[in-house]
Amino acid sequence: GRTHGADGRCGPRPDDARDGEAPVLGWSPRDTARVPVGAGRVVFPGAVFRVGSRLVSVGAFALGRTEVTVAQYGRCVAAGRCVAPPDPTGQMAHGAQPVVNVTHAMAARYCAWEGARLPTDAEFSLAAAGVEGRRFPWGNREADCALAVMAGCTTGPRGVGSLPAGATPEGVLDLAGNVAEWVHDRPGTGGR
Numbered sequence: 001g002r003t004h005g006a007d008g009r010c011g012p013r014p015d016d017a018r019d020g021e022a023p024v025l026g027w028s029p030r031d032t033a034r035v036p037v038g039a040g041r042v043v044f045p046g047a048v049f050r051v052g053s054r055l056v057s058v059g060a061f062a063l064g065r066t067e068v069t070v071a072q073y074g075r076c077v078a079a080g081r082c083v084a085p086p087d088p089t090g091q092m093a094h095g096a097q098p099v100v101n102v103t104h105a106m107a108a109r110y111c112a113w114e115g116a117r118l119p120t121d122a123e124f125s126l127a128a129a130g131v132e133g134r135r136f137p138w139g140n141r142e143a144d145c146a147l148a149v150m151a152g153c154t155t156g157p158r159g160v161g162s163l164p165a166g167a168t169p170e171g172v173l174d175l176a177g178n179v180a181e182w183v184h185d186r187p188g189t190g191g192r
Contacts, residue, residue, distance in 0.1 A: 010064055010116030040065045042170050044123070049131040056122045063119055063127050066160035066173050067181065071095035073102070073110055081113040082106065089156075096159035098179045107182040118184040127168065128175040137168045137175040148177030 041062040048057045070092050076082035084092070085101040092099075102110070104118075111117050119127070128137045138147055145153035147166035161173040168175060 010068075010111035010114050010118060042127075042172050044127060044170070047126055047131050049126055049129070050133060051122070051125060056125075058120070058122050058126050061119065061123050062116075063123065063172060065171060067098035067179060068107075068110060069095060069160055070097050070099050073099040076110050076113045079113070082110050091157075094159075098157050098160050098174070100157065100179055102182075104182050108184070118182055120185050121183045124175075124181070124183050127170070127172055130169065137172065138166050143176065149174070150177045153177075 041064055043062050044058075044060065046057075046059045048055055050056070073082060073085075074092070074095070077084045083106060085099065085106065087101065091097060091101075108118055128134075134140060136143060136147070141147070143150060147163060149158045149163065157179050160178070163177075164173065166176065167173045
């Protein structure tokens, strides 16, 4: 099983729903200028892309380049805005590790403290697969220990961004492997 991290891919606060444009597969530069970008975030323009047999439309959004680290989450706890997660294995002592054992509500609260929100499932999917429908965030090559932190590669999570070969073409890291991540519209399912 994978542990759950606070999604470090917090998106912009405003809802970026598209308004009546015809669905054409591909990226659109529309509205990217109004997407707030903080340090360590990547902007994705609006897009229409295929998920299985259906077309999905997503407005422009920003996504964290990495998962939220223990150190980042710890600053929110120190500010009195976040609750410290349970830490039975001493994971919270490793600042560069992804924070684990957070609930959906804790992850959402962290994102709000950052002035952002959790990404939607569609936004996360778009970031991971692109409009071209990659099998994996890095492309179509099968996952291995050089591309993703997964069972058989290590005994637990590694520092965020430790496998740059597994980045998306846009430079987002750890979208596959390491720890599970929460998305806005899937609070009861255990994240992505």
